[in-house]
Amino acid sequence: MAPKVSEDYKQARRRELLQAAKRVFIQKGFVHTSMQDIMDEAGISRGAFYSYFDNIDHVFMEVLKYEDQQIIQFLAPPAEGSVWQHLKRWVEDQQGYIESLHDTLLLAKSEFFLSSLYVKNKENFPYISDRYDETAAAIEEAIEEGIRRGEFRTQLRPGTMARFLISFMNGLMLDTYQLGRERTRVEEQLAALLFSLEQMLSPVQG
């Protein structure tokens, strides 16, 4: 006879499972999450779950892919307004994001990509390097657009500034995750970042 369920159903179920997995990863991180934890959260049996995913690395990578689908390119190319205002706004928005890091996959991602298994098998996991390059390229593109419009007068290469910004944000997020926003003084640091960017870009309409 015909298959029991439609392809759509399978897809939907799979998505449910990934959502459950995501909840667990957010709460427990990667290292301390077991397959059983995810099965319990999803309310599914061992056998059924293993028919969807091979192992926990597989589950996690699928969660990341699923997550990426949802993320809109808010860092995307600048709209019609001022590029500087756009960047400034983005930096200011980061503050709210950083204050809710415990509700994100930050911990799980950091653990996963630090694990030596990953670092020693970079080739098999192009995800993170691709992600880094894409993010850098997006920021770089925004800066170049500003230059094209005559809005910025830059002292450094756009790609350098983009990566500088990424390094800073990554460091700030991890430190703040571990130590809390009071100790790292998030707001002040972001203000310092804006100051730096302003010096680097010399925006005409500061």
Add this chain to the structure above:
Amino acid sequence: MAPKVSEDYKQARRRELLQAAKRVFIQKGFVHTSMQDIMDEAGISRGAFYSYFDNIDHVFMEVLKYEDQQIIQFLAPPAEGSVWQHLKRWVEDQQGYIESLHDTLLLAKSEFFLSSLYVKNKENFPYISDRYDETAAAIEEAIEEGIRRGEFRTQLRPGTMARFLISFMNGLMLDTYQLGRERTRVEEQLAALLFSLEQMLSPVQG
């Protein structure tokens, strides 16, 4: 009868064990290192090893303490020379350090302090927050010394700039550990950092 060995011997043995542990942690990180791995590296039996250390968290914390003893405060208060030259030199030195991250405890430390067990028991592990505060204070002190000498004309609070520097360096180190120095463009980023610091501090003798 009297104890079999001298106190000195015990201390020395303990140090040997910590050195072996350190080698393993450097090579395998924290998550993928087991007690057995360390015992094998040290060439000691389970029982003997457990008479020195209670569990792997204990071993790791002791490694960190041992490591701290060795580290001299090279970021220490500025000598008699120019504070700006001192800071500049320090940043330049970081490049070499960053290129050999795989021979350090960076991975192990990151893994250890990320593990949710740690994050959810901050109180029990004052190490990392103390370390952060101390480092920030050291940089802050250097900057303030520059101000006192009339060498710097700062736009931002010294504590903010210190933490800004730490965030950036932490982010750069982790990204570079994972992606390699070509991809993150370490040299250029450090140049950008120097540019930023120069704008922030306005050193009189650039």
Add this chain to the structure above:
DNA sequence: CTTGAAACTATACATAGGTGTCGGTTATAA
């Protein structure tokens, strides 16, 4: 409505790896 196959449950299993302890052995300082 029947029915057959897919999806699922619950549980058992073999494997693997790690933990911390314990009784016995070795080596040395008194």
Add this chain to the structure above:
DNA sequence: TTATAACCGACACCTATGTATAGTTTCAAG
């Protein structure tokens, strides 16, 4: 010589993985 600290390695225990099995539910084609 001898008591005792330092050491050894087997052991019992636990947790997790991935597979396998038998039996049950569900759904859609016929």
